[in-house]
Amino acid sequence: xxxxxxxxxxxxxxxxxxxxxxxxxxxxxxxxxxxxxxxxxxxxxxxxxxxxxxxxxxxxxxxxxxxxxxxxxxxxxxxxxxxxxxxxxxxxxxxxxxxxxxxxxxxxxxxxxxxxxxxxxxxxxxxxxxxxxxxxxxxxxxxxxxxxxx
Numbered sequence: 001x002x003x004x005x006x007x008x009x010x011x012x013x014x015x016x017x018x019x020x021x022x023x024x025x026x027x028x029x030x031x032x033x034x035x036x037x038x039x040x041x042x043x044x045x046x047x048x049x050x051x052x053x054x055x056x057x058x059x060x061x062x063x064x065x066x067x068x069x070x071x072x073x074x075x076x077x078x079x080x081x082x083x084x085x086x087x088x089x090x091x092x093x094x095x096x097x098x099x100x101x102x103x104x105x106x107x108x109x110x111x112x113x114x115x116x117x118x119x120x121x122x123x124x125x126x127x128x129x130x131x132x133x134x135x136x137x138x139x140x141x142x143x144x145x146x147x148x149x150x
Contacts, residue, residue: 002039009039015052017042017059048086058082096141103142106132124148 002009012018013029018039020029031039038059045055058078065071109128123129123146132138138148 001036002043004039004043008043012039012042015056017052017056049089050082054082099139099141102139103145106138106142107146 004012009018009029013020018031018035021032021035022030024030042055042059045058046052058075061075061078062071065074106129113126113128129138129146129148142148
């Protein structure tokens with residue numbers, strides 16, 4: 001239901017992030033809907049780059065507190081820190097997507113290059129690449145991937 005493998009679910013259970021409600025007669029773990037939601041959050045946080053320790057820290061913040069207001073303040077503090085980091089990653093990912101999309105647009109025209117004397121070194125002198133460079137410069141990723149600048 002979560003898209004995770006059985007091995008992953010077991011791993012999260014062993015790490016203390018999930019708790020099955022009970023076991024079937026055949027020994028299968030049975031989870032409540034709330035644990036499925038927890039698993040989905042854990043899965044998303046892992047995909048976003050959170051460590052197991054960071055996830056556990058956020059999930060257990062309420063239980064460690066002595067009052068509701070203390071729990072809320074601590075969780076807000078932790079979430080602020082994680083949101084700042086995620087926003088930084090988001091900015092990086094957005095820049096990388098733009099650069100790779102630009103590189104792809106330029107390279108998408110290259111399969112039509114019919115030069116029989118093709119060699120990687122000649123790409124630096126290609127009219128198509130020079131024109132693309134004149135339209136605002138070549139994307140940084142393309143320069144690296146296509147070995148265009150020394």
